[in-house]
Amino acid sequence: MSTFLRIPPELSGATQEDKCDAADSVRTRPRFFVAATLGEERFFLILAVFIGIFAGLAVVCFRLAIDWTRIGLLGAAPEPHMLRVLLMPALGGLLVAVLVIHFFPQVRGSGVNQTKAALYIFNGRIPFRTAVGKFITAALAIGSGHSLGPEDPSLQIGASLAWAIGWRMKLSKEKVRLLAPVGAAAGLAAAFNAPISAVLFVIEEVIGRWSAGILGSVVLSAISSVVVVRWFLGAQPLFRIPPLAVFRPAELLAYAILGIIGGFAAVIFAKAIGYLRPRLLALPQWTQYLQPALAGLVIGLIGYLGAPQVMGAGYEYIDQAMHDQFTWKILAILAGLKILATTLSFVTGTPGGMFAPTLFIGAMLGGAVGGVERHFYPHLTGTTGTYALVGMGVLFAGFLRVPMTSVFMVVEVSGDYSIIVPVILANAFAYVISRSLQFIPIFDLLTRQDGLNLPSLEEQREESVLHIEDAMKPPPTPVLDSDETVQDAALQTQQTPSNLFLVRVNPTGWGSITGDLLQRYACEGKGEMTLGSLLPPQRLPYLHPDYPLEMALRYVHQTPLVPVVSRADLRKLEGVISSEDVLEKYRAAIE
C-alpha cells in the first residue's frame, strides 16, 4: 500500500506487522497487489467514489425517466392538451397508489426521513427494492404532473444503491451504517447538480450532526456523482441565473420583509402538511388507492384552469420567473397554488420530493414580494431574479429548516457571493419566524408522525451544553509544591480540615497526597525529603474549564479530585472537580 500510494510506511498508520507484510509483498508480488492491504478507511473512500458514480448513473436515468413519462403522458407541445392536463395527474396518482400499496410500500413520501431512519435505526439498510420502487413511482408521479420534485427520491435512491453496493463488502458495522448518508449525498448532488448544497443538506438533515469523520466520503461521493451527471447531461444548472443586481445597504430592509413573508408562508406550508398527513393516513385502507388520484385531479384542475406551471417539479418556470416573465400578481398566485398542490401531493403519500417545490414557492414568492416592493419603491435596484433567488433561500430556511444549506445553496446556484448578505438576513428572519411558530422542523415532524424519533441538528444546536467551569469548585488550599519537604507540607496542612491535597509537580504535572500519608512519611523519618521524590510517578489527569462536562466523567473515577488548570499556564490551578460536583450539576440541570 505504502509503495503504491508513495506514502512512507511510518506515516501510513500501519502496524509493524502490516509494514513487514507490505515489505514482503513488495518483494514477492506485483505492484498492483500491494494495494490489497488498503485499510478500511481508505477503502471506504474509494467505495464512496464508486457509490457516487453509480448514484450519478441512476439519477441520470431517473431524470430521463421523468422526462419521458412527462412527454408520454402530457405531450411535448408547449401547451399540452387540456384533457391530458386534467386527467393525467389523476391517472398517474391511481397507478402510483396501486404500485405503492402492492409492490413498494416503503416508497411513500420524500425519502429524506426514510434515509435518516435507515442510518439511525436500520444500520444504514435501505433495500434495493426501495430504490427500484422509488425510481418508478416518483418518475410516474412527477412525470404525470404531481407537484413534487426529483431530488429527495434521488437522495433515497442514492442511499439505497450505496447499501446495495456496500453491504457485500464485509465492512465494519460503523461503515455500513455510513453508506446511507454517503449515497444520499451522491443522489442529491446529482439531482440538484450542486455538490456543496447536497453535502450540507445531508449533514444538516440526514446525519443530523456535524461529524468530520464522514465528511470526506460524503464529499467524494457527491463530487463523483455530479461529475457523472455533468458528463451525460451537461454542466448547466437546473435554472439559469440572470445577472444579479448590486444592492444598496438600505435595500436590506426589502429583503428582510421578504424573509418575514417567506417565514409565514413556510409555516403555513409546514402546518398544512403536518395537519393533513396524519388525518389522511388514518382514513380507511381503501381510500389510500384514491388519495393520490384525487390530489392529482385537483392539481389537474389547477392546470386546466390556467396554472399548469404548478405541475411537476417546475424548474423551467423558476427559470422564467427569474427572467421577469411573470407579473408579481401571477407570481404570488403561483406560489399559493404550488403550496396547495404540493401539500396535496405529499400528504396523500405520493412518492416525490419537497426540494423542488420549496424552491418553486420560494422563487415565486420572492419574485412577487420584489415586484410589490419595486412597485411602491421604484428606486430599488434588485431585479426579479435577485428576489426570486433570495426567496428560494428563504423557503429553504423556513420550511426545510436547513439554515446552512439555504445560504450556501443560493450562493452555489448563483455563483455570486455578493448576494450572501441579503440571503443571510432574509433567511434569518424566515428561520426565526418558522422556529417560533412551528417548533418541530418538517422532516422531524414527518418522522414523529411515523412513530420514530431521530436526532436532529436543530435540537442539537439548541441543546445547552454544560462545561467543566459550570461544575468545578474553587481551588482548595493549600496547594503544595513538589519541591517542598514533607515537614513543610505537614506544617501547612495540619490546620486544614481536608485530608487530600494537590501537589504541583515540576515542570507541568499534578499529583495528590493525603494528610495521613504526610504524617506517615514524617514518622518514618522522611521529613527532610521533598514531596516530588516521594510521589508515585503517575501524574493526575487534568482538565480545562472549557471542556464539556461529560469529559470529567472519564477521570473522576480515577481520583477523588481532578485539577482544572488554565490553558495558558498548566501550573495555574483554576479549580477542582469531583464526581459529586459533576452529578450535582447534571441533577440541577435536569431540575
Added chain:
Amino acid sequence: MPEPTSNPITGRTPVVIATLTILALLGFLGVTRLVNRFQEQQKALARHLYEQGLAEQQAGKPELALEHFRAALTYSRDNFQYQLSLARALRDSGRTDEAETYLISLWERAPQNGAVNLALGRLAARQKNLDKIIQYYHNAIYGVWDSNPEQNRLNAWFELIEVLLRLNARPQAQAELIALSANLPPNSEWLLRAADLFAQAQDYEHALAEYRRVLHLDRSNPRAAAGAGEAAFKLGRYRTAAHYLEAATRANLQDAQIAQMLEISNLVLQQDPFTRGISMEERNRRIRAVFDEAGQRLDTCMNSEGREPNPPGQVDPLPQLKAQWAQMKQRLIRLGRTGESGLADEVMDLVLQVEQQTASCSATPQDQVLLLLAENRAGVEQ
C-alpha cells in the same frame, strides 16, 4: 440478508475495485446509449417546435412564435439559434425589457457574435439609444458570423446607417457611409444602396460619385442614372442632371419626379443667361426675359387673394420689391453697355429676392427655374 461481518477488507480489494470498475463501465455504456437516444429525441422535438415558431414569426405572429421558441428551448436549452430567435420574438412582440435581458445573457456568452449584437442593436434602435446602437451595430459589423460573414457585415452596416438616418443622426450616418463606401466591393447593388443612402443623408456630392461608380459597372442601370441625375440636380449641376435624367428616361424609367426634374433642368439650361458660348445679345435677352417673368410673378402674387398675411408688426415686402423692380426696369435699358458689367448680377439678385418673397404664392415650374437660375449662377453649366 446475512449480517455483514466486521472483517476489514484485505486481499479482496483489487478484485472488488476491478469488479466495481467493470460495473461502472458497463453502466456508463448503458447510460450513454440511453442518453444519446434521449438527446436525439429532444433535439428532434426542439427542431420541430423551432420550425413551428419560425413559421409563426414569418406569419407575423410573434406571440405564438414566442411560445414555440420557449418550448423548443425546454428541449434544447443551450441552442444559441433558438435563444436568439426567442429574443427576436420577444423584441418583435414589444417585450423589449425581457428581450434585452435575454440578449444580454446571450451576449455575455458570446460577445463577439454578430447576430446577437445585431439583435441588441435593433433593440437599442427601438429604444432610440444612440450610443448603444452604434456600439452593438459596430460589434455586429466587426463580429463573427456563422454564415455569409461578408454579406451579413455589410447588411448590418447599411442597417446602422438607415437607423441613424431615421433618428436624424445625419453626421454619424454620413461618417458611417463614407467608411462603408470605402469598403464596398465592386457590386452595383451594394454601391447603389450606398448611393441612395448618401442621397438620403443629403450628401449629394458623395451620392453622385457612388451613382457614377454604379454606372461605371452597369451603364444601363436606370435607377443609378436617375439617382445621379437627381443628385446633380440637387447640386445645381443642371447639364449633368439633364444628361443622367435623359438617360434614365431613355431607359423607360417612368417617374413623374424624374420627368419634372428633367424639364426644369432643360428650362434652366435654356434660360440661363450665364451660359458660355452665347452672344451678348442673347445673354441680355435672357436676362430681360427672366426679369420680366419675375415682375409678372410679383404682380400676380400681390394681387392674389389667397396670399398669406404678413405677421403683425412686419411691413409687407412686396410693394417695396415692386418699387425696386420698377427702378431696375429703368436701369435695364443700360444692360450691355460698357461700365454696367455688374448690372446683370444686380438684376439676378432682385429676381432671387422676388422669388424668395413670393414663395408662399402658388409656384409654377417656371418660377422654380427662375429661383434656380438666380441661386446657381455659376454652377448651372456643370
